[in-house]
Amino acid sequence: MMRRYAYSYSEGDARLSTPVDSRQGGIMSRHLGLGVKSLLIPLLSFLVALVPVLWIGSHALQDVERHFGQRFAEQYSQLHTQRMLTPLSTELALARRFGDLTVTREWLSDIDNEERKARFFAESEGFRQQFDGDDYFVVHHDSRQFYFNDGKMSPSRAPRNQLSRSDSEDSWYFRMMDSGAPTRVQVAYSPALDITRVWINVRVDGENGPLGMVGGGLNFNRLLASSFDDQPLGVASFLLGREGRVLAMAEDGELQATDLSQVDEGGGVLDAAVEDPEALAEMLASARESGGEVETRTLEWSGEERVVAVSYMPELDWWLVSAVDPYAATLLEKRWLWPLMFALVASLGVVLLVVVIALRRLIVNPMRRLSQSAQALAQGRYDTRLDSDRGDEIGDLSRDFQRMADQVQAHTEELEERIRQRTMDLTLANRQMSEAKRQIDDSLDCARVLQQAILPSRDMQRCAGLRHGVLWSPKDTVGGDIFVFRDFGHDRGYLLGVIDCAGHGVPGALMTMLARAAFDNSVNQVGPENPAGILEEMDRRIRRTLEADSEAHGVTPHMDAGLVWVGADQQQLTFSGAKLDLYATDGQRLEVLAGGRRALAFKRRGEFTNQTLALVPGWSCTLCSDGFLDQAGGEHGFGFGRRRFEAMLLEHAELDPRAQVAAFLDALACFQGEAHQRDDITLLCFQPAVEDEQDGTASATSNIHHGHDEEVPWTS
Template sequence: MATWGFGLRAKSLLALVLAGLLALAPAGLIGWQVLEGVRHHFGEAYARNFTLLKRQSILAPVSRDLALALRLADSEVTRQWLLDEQNLEKKTLFFKEAEGYRRDFRSNSYFISSSNSRQYYFNDDHEESSDQPRYTLDQTKKSDTWFFSSIRQVEPYNINVNYDDHLKITQVWLNIIIRNGEQVLGLAGTGLNLSTFLKDFISTDEPGITPLIINRDGAIQAHRNPALIATNLAASSARLEQTLAGQLQPGPEREAAAVAMAAAQASPGQVSSFKATLDGREQLLALAYIPDLKWHVVTAIDLQAAQVLDQRWLNTAIAALVALIAILLLTFAYAVEQLVLKPLRKLQISASAMAQGDFDVSLPPPSRDELGDLSQAFGIMARQVRDNTAELESKVQARTQDLEAANRNMQRAHQQINDSIDYASLIQKAILPNQQLLQQLGAHHFVLWRPRDVVGGDFYVFRAEDDRYLVGVVDCAGHGVPGALMTMLARAALDHAMTQEGIAAPAAILTQTDATMRAMLQHCDLPRAIATNMDAGLAHVDRTRRLLRFAGAKIGLYWSDGEQVGEYKGGRRAIGDRRVGSYTDTEIELRPGITYYLATDGFLDQAGGDLGYGFGNTRFAQLLRSHARLPMAQQASALDQALAAYQGEYPQRDDITVLSFRFD
């Protein structure tokens, strides 16, 4: 390398340093400091205004429901009925009055529970209002501890986020104590659907903004992440990670949060704020207290992400900065053109010729800087590339031939796999009892069988003896080829069980099948990730005695006459589960006009709709009620079309099987 004169690197660095020293360094530092100061000022104002706005938007609707719930609990009609629950006139009068409250509540629902009888009543707009209890509260059940904890408290009400195991809903519950003097008669109130509550009051599209709600103890009551919401606080305390303190760093940040909460509680309607690290980023947290609800409305703002500044003046400043940078760049470009690019352009002509394959080129005369060294390096490179090109071309040609041969082998293997799967599908369809069902039940049955892949883990069985039948569906763990292989084992185990126990005892068949499957797999060293359990539902029909006997393993038997719809539940454990299940027979009288349905969970769990939720039991029950009186072929078409319409563009999640039958 040349060691005399100014080198190319030195010339470039000199021009860049001069331009940076002239304007970029001081301008960038001053601009950054000004921008951060303005951002912080506007961020605090934005946090206060946003928090107060959220406080008011939550206070109005929730306070209205709270006031209505307090009136319902304090109604003399409510007290008189709970003091004399067996009086039908008082009971009728209460439910007639409560219906008016139900229509006024935001969720169109209310509940009431008695301390004396421990009966729990719940009505909403999804079903016709009823004066019959939904269930009886049990002090020994963990799911009912909210009631017994609430009636022991001193305060007149509490607000509790909880999942009702009986109603299968999660709501923000307003629990109001009903008193007659010092005597606690029960609880009454309403609930706000948690998903709707989060959507209306917590969800926001504004970047860098995280609204949440905490109670006086700091437990999170509303958050865009449902896993952080502390539920059933009426009966237990929140875990640390479900509190505001649990989301902050230990030490000064948690102390600052406690001080801000105390200040907000002391001055309701005022906003307290502090800085803390939340979700791994430094954020400004603003709090406002709602005394009526005993809630803090909290807004966390990431000042770096939130749009708290008016972009108009910022755009002007940016435009001026861009103009300054442009001037500097033009100056720098002129210097580089004269000092660097002009010599490089001469070298580029020679380099372009070499790029076209002409390695016998004349290079620029050497200079006493890095460009001269580069010119000499190009000459050496040209000779090396010319020698290596011929060798490389021969290697590429040989490698291309190897790749083509490997691709042909891979295509043959892929075709063999597809052919094998298609053949397996023919075998699986061959073992399904379609012909037997058609001969024995004819137009009095239909089957929807839709594997997720070419083959699947669902199948159905049918066996007839004289005027008696055994019909059922089975859902093996997995789908595709693994699920199909499991159906072979499951079918063999079921056939063995039916031979051993006969077809008249579905529960005994399930128990024997469970034992057989465990015996088959007990010596297999299977990974823990591979599931070998299966759900099943079996129904034995005795047409002579007009009797149906049902037993299930996590599969229930649905029925409908077009007006009502019901389900006979199966056992809670699957066959082959880690713990041995217990299965019992349920005897049902066959009635004309009743259609029975056995379905695997693939239908109920199929994602669809606007939000991608599962089809669900409620929508399935409504579908059965609407079509139960149709001929079976029309029912099959209606169910298939309803599922396809709901599924839309979502992929099929699981294998789907629905087997339906009726007897006139």
């Protein structure tokens, strides 16, 4: 705290008089003295140093865990691959011995010889008991007879089935025989036997060609259980068959095998779990080409980082994919880290103690003595001498009392310089903000052009037999309203409508892109003659698109829509709407075809129905978004309203559609007055040319308006 003193001079001597500050007791009061600060500052320094040390140590530990995770994933994949191949190798060797038996070849060479048949079945019983699945099969090539025995069924020497090339369930046999492969291992579900096995198929050849096939099956579930009985937490393993199909998965100590009797070609794929399916496909291909080497890589797996190891089993044409969470799996014992952490904290504590003692001896105690001397001077004891003959900073402090004013001036000039620098920085920031605003405006202009590109203005102009007018006025530079049109030729008809997406501005414009894509795909899927079907398909596609993304739950996907199909005969139109109505009038009568009560993609699904209306010469049809009806104005600031809108339609029904739109715009501007536009506005007025009016010359021109930067809305 800086004190104010009064100075008196006599005979050239300057003497310090009594201080003018009357708060004498405040000199002795302190909130935090140097003694406390000498402890707090080293302690704070200790904590500041401890934070980066802990941060670096934690990241180093994560790197170590990631390294151990890669090694663990590689060794885990190798171990379980061998555990799976060992019983398969044993079973394959046993099946080959079975096929190489003399009795097997003799009987298959002469299948009607009862003596050979008896010897074969007597010998095969011993092999059946040695096979893991407690079963075996034999196929005679010429007769296509299939023999099968296991420990459950009654033993039989008669064929269980006869294979046929025309039967898709028997294609496994003919594919192997045609390929000429001596052995093949495959996992499959046999509908005829109602069992799932890992089948070991061994081809048996004679001197004059193939004799048939023998083999046995391993219990698929038991093979998986014995291979993954030690599945640890934090590790997910997937067994993939041909084409990357999932045959089984083990995760969090639970094993799930694919029900091959219910899934065509066996299991799903891992694309849903892997953020980068292409990277996983590269690993699968590389593992197959490497001939047994384990491929490891860090991938995004179900939204989290995982160490993925892939090993290939050429005997089966299978892959084993293991995804290891290096932070969940117990890969590194952390108990040995605690002594190291304790030693680090103890060392820093000793350093803290040494710093505190040094600060007290070198700074705190001399400053306390200096403070006592300054208090003595303030109390009038002028014989007190300041400790100014020290050769350190404290001595300099005693001598610098007289130069305090110069220091204050220097600090003032420094502050002024800082202010000038801050002013320059603010000026530069302002220019940068202006440039950023310009870039944003340019981006919005580009978005406006892109949104105009999806408006079907030119297609409507080129459609012979259609007179139309369009009012399209976004609230901002871009908006959430669009109109759609598809011409399917003079021999079929055309489809047109209005779509009002929730929101306006950039979010609304993006929703219009989604709406246009859903409309085009739905028309291609359903056909133009069924507007209600198109709305239902759009509703399904929009829900599927937004509900599939977990980040899209905060998006409001509601869309009001009205679609009209006019056939080539021009005798009637078909309408269906979602919270949008179709108005038809000749100036005397007004027909209103009401749309469904719920919007597209609403929380509760709506029902959409087709309504037909006969086309009469001189009648005008109008589709309008709710922005027109809800526009505030008038004396009390209420919305334009449905009654005023219907009266306006009746009043101007005798005009052509383009003139009607101009009249509607004048009526809206008069009602709106000085009020701001509340929402995007789209109005589509059209008169289908019935047979006695078609002359092939009906057309319209199009102009684009944006309510954000022009005074007159866009009409066509």
